[in-house]
Amino acid sequence: MHWIWDAVSALEHVESEEIFARKLVEIAEGTAENGVACLVLNSEVREENKDTGEMLVPQFEVNLPTKKMVTYVEEAFRGWKILKRNVSEQEYEIPRGEVTSKLTTRVVTYVVRKSAF
Numbered sequence: 001m002h003w004i005w006d007a008v009s010a011l012e013h014v015e016s017e018e019i020f021a022r023k024l025v026e027i028a029e030g031t032a033e034n035g036v037a038c039l040v041l042n043s044e045v046r047e048e049n050k051d052t053g054e055m056l057v058p059q060f061e062v063n064l065p066t067k068k069m070v071t072y073v074e075e076a077f078r079g080w081k082i083l084k085r086n087v088s089e090q091e092y093e094i095p096r097g098e099v100t101s102k103l104t105t106r107v108v109t110y111v112v113r114k115s116a117f
Contacts, residue, residue, distance in 0.1 A: 024073060028076045037114070047101045051100070080114050081113045087106055088109070
């Protein structure tokens with residue numbers, strides 16, 4: 001049986017960078033042989049008031065530089081077969097109470113299979 005772990009825009013909401021790194025290792029250790037981990041992570045998140053351009057505090061507990069985030073992921077899944085690895089710039093409009101926020105992010109997508117070589 002193959003197991004799939006799917007973390008889409010969730011791990012950035014753990015309490016700290018240390019917990020983020022630990023959760024990646026826990027996912028890697030908890031994945032069965034031939035299992036797949038699919039991570040979609042936001043990095044370098046910026047938010048601004050769409051109408052005024054005023055910078056807002058992003059509502060992400062862990063907001064890492066892309067390079068650092070990728071390093072954590074690659075360390076946790078070292079030796080796994082990479083099925084997909086991508087970083088893309090994305091932008092969204094998000095309602096935040098009475099304000100509409102323009103959120104920009106570098107999205108890290110990382111899909112790997114735990115396999116014996």
